[in-house]
Structures are given as structure tokens and as C-alpha cells.
Amino acid sequence: MSIKVRIPTPLQKLTEGKAEVEVEAKDVRGLIEDLDKNFPGIKDRLCDDKGRIRRFINIYVNEEDVRFLQQDSTPLIDGDEVSIIPAIAGG
Amino acid sequence: MSYVKGLKCRECGRPYPKQPIYVCEYCFGPLEVDYDYDKIKKDLTKEAIESRPQNLWRYRELLPIDGEPTDGLHSGFTPLLRAKNLGKALGVKELYIKDDSVSHPTFSFKDRVVAVALSKAKEFGFDTVACASTGNLANSVSAQAAVANLKRYIFIPADLELGKVIGTLIYNPVLVAVEGNYDQVNRLCSEVALKYKWAFVNINIRPFYAEGSKTYGYEIAEQLGWRAPKHIITPCAGGSLITKIWKGIKEFHKLGLIDKVNTRMYAAQATGCSPISTAVKEDSDIIKPVKPKTIAKSLAIGNPADGVYAVGVTKESGGWAEDVSDDEIVEAIKLLATTEGIFTETAGGVTLGVTKKLIKQGRIPKDESIVVCITGNGLKTQEAVSERIGKPIKIKPNLASFEENVPRSLKR
Numbered sequence: 001m002s003i004k005v006r007i008p009t010p011l012q013k014l015t016e017g018k019a020e021v022e023v024e025a026k027d028v029r030g031l032i033e034d035l036d037k038n039f040p041g042i043k044d045r046l047c048d049d050k051g052r053i054r055r056f057i058n059i060y061v062n063e064e065d066v067r068f069l070q071q072d073s074t075p076l077i078d079g080d081e082v083s084i085i086p087a088i089a090g091g
Numbered sequence: 092m093s094y095v096k097g098l099k100c101r102e103c104g105r106p107y108p109k110q111p112i113y114v115c116e117y118c119f120g121p122l123e124v125d126y127d128y129d130k131i132k133k134d135l136t137k138e139a140i141e142s143r144p145q146n147l148w149r150y151r152e153l154l155p156i157d158g159e160p161t162d163g164l165h166s167g168f169t170p171l172l173r174a175k176n177l178g179k180a181l182g183v184k185e186l187y188i189k190d191d192s193v194s195h196p197t198f199s200f201k202d203r204v205v206a207v208a209l210s211k212a213k214e215f216g217f218d219t220v221a222c223a224s225t226g227n228l229a230n231s232v233s234a235q236a237a238v239a240n241l242k243r244y245i246f247i248p249a250d251l252e253l254g255k256v257i258g259t260l261i262y263n264p265v266l267v268a269v270e271g272n273y274d275q276v277n278r279l280c281s282e283v284a285l286k287y288k289w290a291f292v293n294i295n296i297r298p299f300y301a302e303g304s305k306t307y308g309y310e311i312a313e314q315l316g317w318r319a320p321k322h323i324i325t326p327c328a329g330g331s332l333i334t335k336i337w338k339g340i341k342e343f344h345k346l347g348l349i350d351k352v353n354t355r356m357y358a359a360q361a362t363g364c365s366p367i368s369t370a371v372k373e374d375s376d377i378i379k380p381v382k383p384k385t386i387a388k389s390l391a392i393g394n395p396a397d398g399v400y401a402v403g404v405t406k407e408s409g410g411w412a413e414d415v416s417d418d419e420i421v422e423a424i425k426l427l428a429t430t431e432g433i434f435t436e437t438a439g440g441v442t443l444g445v446t447k448k449l450i451k452q453g454r455i456p457k458d459e460s461i462v463v464c465i466t467g468n469g470l471k472t473q474e475a476v477s478e479r480i481g482k483p484i485k486i487k488p489n490l491a492s493f494e495e496n497v498p499r500s501l502k503r
Contacts, residue, residue, distance in 0.1 A: 010116040056119040085281050086114040087396040089293045089329050
């Protein structure tokens with residue numbers, strides 16, 4: 001069992017072109033660490049130099065924005081689906 | 092002839108080629124069009140602009156296409172009118188309405204961005220266009236893509252106003268009503284956009300699309316006699332429009348088309364969806380997303396992509412932000428209608444409601460030039476006002492019934 005993560009195009013160069021990968025993690029922070037273990041360099045892309053998720057990145061757990069949950073402390077359980085999505089314009 | 096050098100990350104400045112891409116691979120910042128302003132300055136003069144047809148393409152050098160424009164050839168150059176009655180009602184001396192409620196062909200400022208997006212999508216060779224929309228963009232993409240003979244997929248929140256649904260369906264697109272709010276529609280679309288090679292005007296075409304909004308600002312300056320007003324109040328959803336109006340005015344200054352710019356930019360939101368105005372009032376650089384709850388559905392974006400830039404514009408220009416309740420929105424719609432004869436949608440009610448508030452607060456002085464941005468048409472959001480505007484007086488077709496039922500001395 002594991003957590004499914006959808007990877008946005010700009011990061012797929014780091015995931016060998018895969019649009020979806022699986023990780024083991026207890027929360028969003030752990031997910032980023034585990035991603036970085038498998039795909040070195042991905043954490044630098046997702047987080048700024050203070051380790052915070054970059055402001056133009058939205059992370060969703062089961063379609064809910066983590067900013068409505070517990071930010072990067074949002075707990076994850078096996079079977080959860082996570083999407084990483086760049087901010088997009090609207091109207 | 093092209094005046095575009097390429098794309099550039101707005102955050103880290105990394106250059107990218109002219110492609111249908113929208114996000115920096117390194118820092119996820121939005122990509123922006125990088126123009127050759129020296130070349131533009133040589134070619135673009137007031138005289139050249141004034142000699143051209145009255146549509147948004149008269150500023151073509153400042154728009155990101157390489158060839159000739161192909162879409163929205165009658166869009167833009169909407170009226171900028173001196174609002175004397177409304178000015179009197181608000182107690183201000185010099186008030187203008189920039190009225191995109193009569194934009195061609197779909198009655199909102201979105202006709203501007205879509206004109207640019209479709210011209211660019213065709214240059215890139217796409218045969219299918221798509222968008223996520225709160226309604227106005229849906230109308231405009233459907234209409235203009237029909238004219239351009241492009242396939243069109245439109246995604247909207249399922250609870251949209253009937254006028255916006257019908258105003259989309261009439262152009263025969265594939266219309267997908269998603270059970271969720273706009274932010275959820277947008278999230279879905281960004282995943283669809285990864286998988287399908289369509290021109291999503293607000294996703295992979297965004298750097299080009301968003302530039303169309305600058306023409307709203309150019310027109311304000313040109314129509315005021317080549318000067319920038321002292322105050323501009325703009326509705327904010329994703330935060331792009333206010334950013335682009337400001338950019339447009341600064342570009343005009345940089346090119347020497349207007350003298351000094353001492354314009355203050357104000358962001359207007361509905362209290363039920365006010366992540367931008369909250370950030371301005373709290374002096375925060377971070378936008379806290381919200382779950383929208385307002386009748387102003389066209390502004391109901393809880394997670395505004397350009398929110399940080401909108402906040403930045405209010406700060407840089409010395410402006411401010413405010414938000415108004417649903418009641419204040421309706422009252423403002425009625426005020427605009429009864430003073431200036433303009434029936435605007437809920438977003439216009441937000442903008443005028445906020446203008447009223449800012450004048451009352453003393454943030455906008457009463458003796459300086461003020462432009463209120465009216466960006467959409469009230470016939471599309473009739474639900475918002477239908478219970479608040481009285482009813483017709485029903486009578487029999489005879490004089491007695493008329494005299495019995497219709498008051499003949501009106502206190503208006």
C-alpha cells in the first residue's frame with residue numbers, strides 16, 4: 001500500500017517522465033522527503049530555501065487544497081491521492 | 092512582425108522560448124511575455140494608434156502575437172464615459188465608467204483576452220481551445236472559437252447563472268458543468284490540460300491570453316486624452332486584470348505615450364470571497380485561499396493565481412482594497428442603472444460598491460479623477476437582482492384600470 005502522487009509536467013523530467021508515482025509517507029512533508037529520496041532534486045523545486053512549499057504550488061490531498069487542511073503537516077494514509085499543481089489563472 | 096523576444100519567469104527571470112507553456116520549471120513562477128520595448132518605441136506612436144480602427148488591436152505592438160491578428164477584430168474600444176449623475180450621487184467631481192458591459196461580442200472584458208488567446212493559439216497550430224470559467228470567459232471562448240472554426244471545450248461550475256450557461260451553449264461548444272466551485276473546476280482543468288493537447292486559454296496559453304487585459308488600461312489612458320487617471324477601481328477574481336491594467340499604464344509611460352503616472356489602483360472584492368482584499372488590509376504577502384460564498388460568481392475564485400501580484404499593485408501604486416456584502420453589491424448595481432443607464436453584472440456591483448465605500452472612508456478624495464471598471468453585463472446575472480427591483484404593475488387594457496392602479500405623481 002502507498003500514496004499515489006500526480007506529478008506536473010515541469011517536474012516529470014525528474015521522475016523519468018512519469019506522470020504518476022507512488023510514495024510512502026505519513027504526512028505531506030514526509031511525502032516531499034520520500035519523493036526527493038527517489039527523485040533527487042525534486043524537493044528544491046517544490047520548496048523554497050526555507051523549506052516552505054513555494055507560493056505558486058498547490059498541493060491537494062484527495063482533491064482538497066492542503067491549505068484548508070493542515071498545510072504540510074496534513075496527515076496521509078495509504079490509498080490517499082495527492083496532486084501537485086502549479087497555480088493557474090482564472091475567469 | 093514580432094515584438095516578442097520570448098517568455099520569462101516573473102519570479103526568477105529565467106528565459107523560455109515562445110511556446111504554449113505557462114510555468115517556470117525551476118520555481119513554478121508564472122511565465123510572462125518578454126517584449127522588445129526599444130523596437131516598440133520606434134514603431135508605436137500616438138498618431139499611429141489614433142489612425143487605426145477602434146478595436147483592441149490598435150495596440151498590436153504591445154500584444155504577444157507574431158503575425159496579423161485573426162480574432163476579436165471588433166472587440167475592445169468600449170466607451171469611457173463621464174458619469175455625471177453617478178458622480179453627483181457619490182459626491183465626487185470627476186468620475187468615469189470604463190464600460191465593458193457592451194464589449195463585442197459577449198458583453199464582458201473577457202472578449203479582449205480571448206481575442207489575443209485565439210490569435211495566438213492559431214499561431215501555435217492548435218485546432219481545439221478550452222477554458223475553465225466562472226461564466227464570462229466561457230461565453231467569449233465559445234463565441235470567438237465558433238467564429239474561428241475551432242473545437243471548443245468549456246468547463247464551468249455547475250451552479251452558474253442561467254444567463255451564462257445559455258450564453259455559452261448557444262455557440263455549440265462541449266460544455267462541461269463540474270460539480271464543484273471554480274477552484275475545483277480549475278484544478279480539474281489543469282489535470283486535463285496535462286493530458287490533452289488543447290489550447291487552454293487560461294492555462295497553457297495564459298502568458299499570452301492575460302496580456303489582452305492590458306488593452307483595458309491603454310484605452311482608459313487614450314480615451315482620457317493620453318493621461319492616466321488618479322484612481323482606478325478594479326474588480327478582482329484571479330487578480331490578473333488589475334495587474335495588467337497597471338502594467339499597461341506603466342508601459343504607456345515607458346513608451347512616452349503618457350506623461351507621469353500617479354495612479355492609485357484599488358482592488359474590489361465581494362466579502363464572501365475576499366482573499367486579495369484581506370491580504371491588503373492585513374498587509375500580508377501571503378494569500379490565504381477561501382471557499383467562496385457570494386452572489387458575485389464571476390469573482391468567486393478562492394485561490395487567486397495572481398493574488399500576490401494584485402496585492403503588490405495596490406501597494407506599489409499607493410492604492411488599497413475593500414470588499415462589500417451581497418446587499419451592497421445589489422444596491423450598487425441598482426445605483427449604476429438608475430444614474431447612468433448601465434446594467435452591470437454582480438462584478439460591476441462589487442466594483443461600484445467598493446468605490447462608494449472608499450470614497451466614504453476618505454481613501455479616495457472627492458476632487459480627483461476616478462475610473463470605475465465595469466467589466467460585465469447585468470443581463471447575464473439577472474438572478475442576483477430579480478427579487479430586489481419591484482414588479483411591473485399589471486392592469487386591464489382600459490383607462491379606468493390604468494387610473495385605478497398606476498400612481499401618477501412619482502417621487503423619484
